[in-house]
Amino acid sequence: MARKKIALVGAGQIGGTLALLAGQKELGDVVLFDIMDGVPQGKALDLAETAPVEGFNAKLSGTNSYEALEGADVVIVTAGVPRKPGMSRDDLLGINLKVMEQVGAGIAKYCPKAFVICITNPLDAMVWALQKFSGLPTHMVVGMAGVLDSARFRYFLSDEFGVSVEDVHAMTLGGHGDDMVPLIRYSTVGGVPLPELVKMGWTTQEKLDAIVDRTRKGGGEIVALLKTGSAFYAPAASAIAMAESYLKDKKRVLPVAAYLKGEFGVNDTYVGVPAMIGAGGVEKIVDLELSSDEKAGFEKSVASVKGLIEACKTIAPALA
Numbered sequence: 001m002a003r004k005k006i007a008l009v010g011a012g013q014i015g016g017t018l019a020l021l022a023g024q025k026e027l028g029d030v031v032l033f034d035i036m037d038g039v040p041q042g043k044a045l046d047l048a049e050t051a052p053v054e055g056f057n058a059k060l061s062g063t064n065s066y067e068a069l070e071g072a073d074v075v076i077v078t079a080g081v082p083r084k085p086g087m088s089r090d091d092l093l094g095i096n097l098k099v100m101e102q103v104g105a106g107i108a109k110y111c112p113k114a115f116v117i118c119i120t121n122p123l124d125a126m127v128w129a130l131q132k133f134s135g136l137p138t139h140m141v142v143g144m145a146g147v148l149d150s151a152r153f154r155y156f157l158s159d160e161f162g163v164s165v166e167d168v169h170a171m172t173l174g175g176h177g178d179d180m181v182p183l184i185r186y187s188t189v190g191g192v193p194l195p196e197l198v199k200m201g202w203t204t205q206e207k208l209d210a211i212v213d214r215t216r217k218g219g220g221e222i223v224a225l226l227k228t229g230s231a232f233y234a235p236a237a238s239a240i241a242m243a244e245s246y247l248k249d250k251k252r253v254l255p256v257a258a259y260l261k262g263e264f265g266v267n268d269t270y271v272g273v274p275a276m277i278g279a280g281g282v283e284k285i286v287d288l289e290l291s292s293d294e295k296a297g298f299e300k301s302v303a304s305v306k307g308l309i310e311a312c313k314t315i316a317p318a319l320a
Ligand code: APR
Pocket: 009, 010, 011, 012, 013, 014, 015, 033, 034, 035, 036, 039, 078, 079, 080, 081, 082, 083, 096, 099, 102, 119, 120, 121, 229, 230, 231, 232, 235
């Protein structure tokens, strides 16, 4: 069986980490694409020279030409400008929308059968635009945000309880912004939901509220520390988990930015929801019953995503 092909559009901080993880996990051969001459080539060569030491088999190459994406099975898009300190995700809209237009055209031409994972911010609006620009089926284009947001939530919870991260499961809904909705009721430690742990005296509601707040601001916390860029290890690991579920037909249920056609009462919008990812792309959306508080939070988050989508339509009337 021929190896799978993974195309990484954007060979920056996340792109390089994606290539390393895809290689180490032997998910397939990796093509790094970027507009910067030499950067994807240099990173690919450096990583190819890592393979003998780490002992993985994957062909890694770097390119400035969309042609090299030909026949890719998975495309992960990080092309664009990352958030700088003091810059909101929304400030990035205009710049990164143009990038999505170019990337969408490249994917449509060279790998229209691929499963596409978008990471570029502002995430929910960019994945919406990328799907429209590429014309790929909506179930084959997703955004990576919820796995990362939930991973942050899981880490903070494991730290609070002093338990293994493996036994902490967490769910976040909504857009990838400060109004995302970490779902306390659906998050568990060793299978025990968080509200039960409050009753059992393991933690307090105040501490949980502080963790929810830190989760919402998790991206900004890293930006403030790094000063010259945004998070890249955990975002890359999160997108690789999604790619692996598709390539291996694992049918994992992961929080992803998926296209909604009436689920959760939302239409023609990408927003974070639990979805099953398998060989068919997004195979199922888990249309959860929400409490009135959760619903209010989710609706607020959807409204801000819709605001960004409307702004995209104003900037690029072709999308309207
Ligand atoms: N086509 C291809 N690549 C592009 C384009 C384009 N039109 N425009 C920019 N790039 C490349 C840049 O040259 C750079 O190498 O995208 C890469 C982005 O890499 P970084 O600046 O290192 O950003 P990174 O930290 O990887 O984050 C990428 O993910 O989390 C989001 O907000 C973040 O949108 C950003 C993205």
